[in-house]
Amino acid sequence: MPFPKPHLEAFESPLRTQISERYLDQSGVLQDTIRVKAPKAKLEDVRLVHSAYLVETVELMSDIGSGQLGESSYASPDLLRTALLSVGGALRGTEMVVSGEVKHAFSLMRPPGHHATSSNPMGLCYFNNVAIATRQVLRNNGINKVSIIDFDDHHGNGTSEIFYTDENVQLISVHEYDYENFGLGHYAEIGYGNAKGTNINIPLLETSSNVSYETTIDRVMGPALTKFKPDIIMVSAGYDAHYADPVGNMDVDSQIFWRFGSFVREMVKATGAKGSIWVLEGGYNPFSLGLSIRASLEGLFGKDVPKLEDQIEREEYQQIIDANNEVVEKVIETIEPHW
Ligand SMILES: [Zn+2]
Numbered sequence: 001m002p003f004p005k006p007h008l009e010a011f012e013s014p015l016r017t018q019i020s021e022r023y024l025d026q027s028g029v030l031q032d033t034i035r036v037k038a039p040k041a042k043l044e045d046v047r048l049v050h051s052a053y054l055v056e057t058v059e060l061m062s063d064i065g066s067g068q069l070g071e072s073s074y075a076s077p078d079l080l081r082t083a084l085l086s087v088g089g090a091l092r093g094t095e096m097v098v099s100g101e102v103k104h105a106f107s108l109m110r111p112p113g114h115h116a117t118s119s120n121p122m123g124l125c126y127f128n129n130v131a132i133a134t135r136q137v138l139r140n141n142g143i144n145k146v147s148i149i150d151f152d153d154h155h156g157n158g159t160s161e162i163f164y165t166d167e168n169v170q171l172i173s174v175h176e177y178d179y180e181n182f183g184l185g186h187y188a189e190i191g192y193g194n195a196k197g198t199n200i201n202i203p204l205l206e207t208s209s210n211v212s213y214e215t216t217i218d219r220v221m222g223p224a225l226t227k228f229k230p231d232i233i234m235v236s237a238g239y240d241a242h243y244a245d246p247v248g249n250m251d252v253d254s255q256i257f258w259r260f261g262s263f264v265r266e267m268v269k270a271t272g273a274k275g276s277i278w279v280l281e282g283g284y285n286p287f288s289l290g291l292s293i294r295a296s297l298e299g300l301f302g303k304d305v306p307k308l309e310d311q312i313e314r315e316e317y318q319q320i321i322d323a324n325n326e327v328v329e330k331v332i333e334t335i336e337p338h339w
Pocket of ligand 1: 281
């Protein structure tokens with residue numbers, strides 16, 4: 001995707017997945033995995049979530065091959081094909097988990113999807129991969145409830161909008177939040193109608209570290225999943241909260257991504273869910289992205305936290321930890337009455 005200067009290189013580029021895949025291969029973490037190619041999704045799959053207008057816009061702009069579709073979302077000649085492959089990865093992974101072929105799946109595809117609403121492409125996202133896979137999986141017998149964990153640096157606004165009134169889909173999004181401008185992603189947004197309490201936002205302050213993310217897992221995500229008891233778990237796996245990421249402003253390292261992997265593994269066991277499907281969202285430093293995904297996979301496989309080269313000593317800001325603890329208490333106070 002093109003991006004104005006001073007970025008010398010577009011940050012949402014094929015290098016993200018190419019460098020990550022090469023790193024994962026060399027690390028040996030893929031030894032016990034099955035690797036499959038993503039098929040191209042059908043337009044009718046995309047229409048499970050998106051308006052005819054959005055689908056036609058992506059088709060048209062892809063034909064033109066340039067221009068802007070929405071805020072920070074640009075067209076290139078291969079846009080439609082690439083976006084359909086990215087949806088296809090999420091759908092194929094989901095099928096493999098539902099059929100019992102694998103317990104967990106990871107779709108290492110781009111472009112990301114969680115900012116795309118039912119009618120608007122935005123934030124480098126065109127089709128909402130995780131939302132389409134969620135709608136599709138709910139058509140299966142025995143899959144009535146889906147939880148989506150979104151740990152991308154940014155609020156999963158598209159996924160939130162799509163399922164805001166759907167009581168069968170629980171979305172838990174932990175993200176960086178700007179308390180000076182109060183955009184979407186505040187903990188006061190809890191869902192609507194019967195779905196009240198199923199939309200859970202954990203808006204953390206800029207420069208939050210592993211400690212605050214640990215707190216959100218222990219205090220909010222664990223209890224929320226245990227209460228909701230999903231039949232399957234989807235993960236919007238964005239890695240732009242990493243301290244080396246050029247886009248996010250958080251301060252976590254690969255240890256927290258290991259923790260998310262190990263947490264999802266525990267939750268699948270504890271809730272009796274069929275398994276988990278991870279769909280790549282952000283993460284724009286191709287080097288820290290590979291490390292972070294590796295850490296998640298090791299957690300998901302039940303391995304100990306790996307010692308990786310990004311895990312260096314960094315300053316902890318106690319005032320940020322304290323402020324985040326208060327946010328977490330507010331989230332619990334707001335959500336709990338609806339459980
Ligand atoms: Zn992001």
